[in-house]
Amino acid sequence: MAIFNLPKGCKVDKNIPKEIIYKNAEADEKFKRIFIDNVEKIRYEYALTYGNSNIEKYVKDEERYDEIHFIKIVLKEKGKEKIVSKLLHQLIPKATVFIMECDSEILISTAIKRVGNNRVEIVQIYNTDWLDKENERLKEFDYKNLSSGNMKSFYESIVEKVRIINLGKDCEDIEKEDIEILETLNREIEELKMLRKKETQVNRVVKIQNELLKKIKERNYIIKK
Structure with a gap:
């Protein structure tokens, strides 16, 4: 994935049929309809694990960071990305980065989760605004710019960069x-x-x-x- 420049060994590169998502979604029909009408394609692009990155997993209580998924979502149009990202984050218990794409722009979606007793609790979702694919600020997500202490710190460094981007250009060096x-x-x-x-x-x-x-x-x- 060009934005993150992840190791080649992480590559999965498989399509995920939309039907698998919305048929298994524990959501009301209106929620599912928004997903069906707005999502064009889902591509499972990368899976970061200890085996392909040497980054240690972090599993403690309800925090599970044993691997990180990178999934591209191609949207038909803008407007429902927050609803779509919420549904997808609820469905996947693992730490996941969604790269939403619409025409020449992308949106990066992350979420802090708690997992336990066959449930996924979304603590907070963090999405960037829509950004042009050539936006210089996307270089901040390059693999070498992210924390490699363990899987949790790696994922949290992505979340932090999303939050800083949303604060604006003047906040690039914010503590x-x-x-x-x-x-x-x-x-x-x-x-x-x-x-x-x-x-x-x-x-x-x-x-x-x-x-x-x-x-x-x-x-x-x-x-x-």
């Missing part, structure tokens, strides 16, 4: 501990912008604007420190 703070500030800033737009009372608009400026100042301080 790991600041990622969650910036994500929260960005959400709060967008919520305040929406409130300001809807508010009709002048005194409330002023109050919201002051709070908005405060949050923006906090964000800029973290980015520039």
Whole structure:
């Protein structure tokens, strides 16, 4: 896979029939219909294991990182990628990276999971925005740029790069501990912008604007420190 430049020994390169996915999906009919109508093709491209990478597995309690799957999903159109990625992450208990493709753009989807008692709990899904295939920031996902301490740290380094990309170009060198703070500030800033737009009372608009400026100042301080 060009984006990740994984070792050749990891290559699987097999089509996965869509029917296998939606027939086994424990989801309502509306959910399945979205999947059927939006997914063009599924390609199981790579499987990273200790045997083909020398990266140690990590299995502890409900965390299972004994191998990592890389699966390409070709979509017919944009718009339902979040729903499709959620369904797929729920179906596969292993750590998985989905590379969604639509025309000349791609979206990378990752998820933190807990596995136990024949169930998969999705803790959090992290998707990039749609990116042009030639986007320079995709080079950050190159195999040599990812942590090789163990399978968990390898996967988490991919998740971290997804989160940093979503924070924007100004955050390329952001510290790991600041990622969650910036994500929260960005959400709060967008919520305040929406409130300001809807508010009709002048005194409330002023109050919201002051709070908005405060949050923006906090964000800029973290980015520039």
